[in-house]
Amino acid sequence: MAGRPERRPVCLGFPHVPPHAILTALLEKPSSGLELTRRFDRSIGYFWPATHQQIYRELGKLEQAGFIRALPSAQPSRGQKKEFEVLPAGRAELTAWASGEQDTKPVRNALVLRLRAAAVVGRAGLDAELRRHLALHERQLAQYEEIEERDFGAVAGPEDRLRRLVLRAGVGLETFWVQWLQEALAEVEDMEAGGRPGE
Amino acid sequence: MAGRPERRPVCLGFPHVPPHAILTALLEKPSSGLELTRRFDRSIGYFWPATHQQIYRELGKLEQAGFIRALPSAQPSRGQKKEFEVLPAGRAELTAWASGEQDTKPVRNALVLRLRAAAVVGRAGLDAELRRHLALHERQLAQYEEIEERDFGAVAGPEDRLRRLVLRAGVGLETFWVQWLQEALAEVEDMEAGGRPGE
DNA sequence: AGGAGCATGTAATCTGTTACATGATTTG
DNA sequence: CAAATCATGTAACAGATTACATGCTCCT
Numbered sequence: 001m002a003g004r005p006e007r008r009p010v011c012l013g014f015p016h017v018p019p020h021a022i023l024t025a026l027l028e029k030p031s032s033g034l035e036l037t038r039r040f041d042r043s044i045g046y047f048w049p050a051t052h053q054q055i056y057r058e059l060g061k062l063e064q065a066g067f068i069r070a071l072p073s074a075q076p077s078r079g080q081k082k083e084f085e086v087l088p089a090g091r092a093e094l095t096a097w098a099s100g101e102q103d104t105k106p107v108r109n110a111l112v113l114r115l116r117a118a119a120v121v122g123r124a125g126l127d128a129e130l131r132r133h134l135a136l137h138e139r140q141l142a143q144y145e146e147i148e149e150r151d152f153g154a155v156a157g158p159e160d161r162l163r164r165l166v167l168r169a170g171v172g173l174e175t176f177w178v179q180w181l182q183e184a185l186a187e188v189e190d191m192e193a194g195g196r197p198g199e
Numbered sequence: 200m201a202g203r204p205e206r207r208p209v210c211l212g213f214p215h216v217p218p219h220a221i222l223t224a225l226l227e228k229p230s231s232g233l234e235l236t237r238r239f240d241r242s243i244g245y246f247w248p249a250t251h252q253q254i255y256r257e258l259g260k261l262e263q264a265g266f267i268r269a270l271p272s273a274q275p276s277r278g279q280k281k282e283f284e285v286l287p288a289g290r291a292e293l294t295a296w297a298s299g300e301q302d303t304k305p306v307r308n309a310l311v312l313r314l315r316a317a318a319v320v321g322r323a324g325l326d327a328e329l330r331r332h333l334a335l336h337e338r339q340l341a342q343y344e345e346i347e348e349r350d351f352g353a354v355a356g357p358e359d360r361l362r363r364l365v366l367r368a369g370v371g372l373e374t375f376w377v378q379w380l381q382e383a384l385a386e387v388e389d390m391e392a393g394g395r396p397g398e
Numbered sequence: 399a400g401g402a403g404c405a406t407g408t409a410a411t412c413t414g415t416t417a418c419a420t421g422a423t424t425t426g
Numbered sequence: 427c428a429a430a431t432c433a434t435g436t437a438a439c440a441g442a443t444t445a446c447a448t449g450c451t452c453c454t
Binding site: 017020021023024027028043044046047048049091094095097098099101102103104105106107108109110111112113114115116117118119120121122123124125126129132133136158159160161162163165166168169172173175176179180183184187188191 | 296308310362
Binding site for chain 3: 032034052053056057080081082
């Protein structure tokens, strides 16, 4: 009966994550959109990937909200590089966000789903797909370990220790997947060889 | 110059994942929308969560595509239970999907991001948040292990072996997070205690 | 001058989420 | 019968992805 209640605009507090990833990156170093994109492809992007389209969109919102501003040096023309820096309000926003709770986004993994599908419609090509993923994760793991060796040889201040923890998460995750894929491959190959009863 | 080329409708091949998760679940056992929702909350949903709204939407699309149909027994009235079963075309679609490659969705993890933010705006409340996540992952791990013990005591046919591999992935993932969080907590506590130079 | 590539940006679409709406069934 | 609950759905929106469009710079 009562008319639909007003729908509050959620944009004020920035409850979602991407803008905070960008604020963090900009506090580490003022950058343009493409520079951010490239830095996301390395470090931060391993745990929160973003394309340049997303980044430009968020930069626009952050600028409009007064959290960042374009460095005066850069012209605002189309193909011109435009660098941003964080304003005090932006730092405050990031601090507020970091003082709250971060919910874990549910995992979505199509390969695992395919295993379940294979239990119903058959395992054709399953071993090849497992091997493909194994190679991918081994490559990613090698890349993480190379970064760790290069950037974190000797432990330094708290900032670096925290950043190293992030990298350790990447190493641990990839290590897990490599192990699990090897286990899965062995199991599937054993099935193909007619290992146990049941088929 | 040249007018925009026709945009192909992507709906024919169902290139995305959710419908295939539903087809798998329906092949295991014909179900209604809410039953599917509950089964997703257990098993499959651990690696591809879906709310009942998503499931109803996908059920509608799958029915329209001729991949599933409502069991004739059920009335098509509003609050009435409506059970679906997979048609041959649906099984073929799932088989085709399972014979292809499954891309890994990029991980999105806000907690790790927060660690990086903490390196820039300070670590206030970080240990509490780490502890909170540790408790969550410990609980999830315990739940997985309980399921494993209950449902997979003795190994049976290939179907169960595959499903067990899925569960092993869950166990391994949670185990990793528990370990990493413990490592991170120790590191952060050491920093608070003024462990090393740099602050 | 012309072309390659850099840099910023727009448009359309799809997936997932949140909030709400409505019909049926059970239970006090 | 009224309230609680089960079950199916609708609407609106936010986040992410893909494809495309446009301006600038540098190099030959």
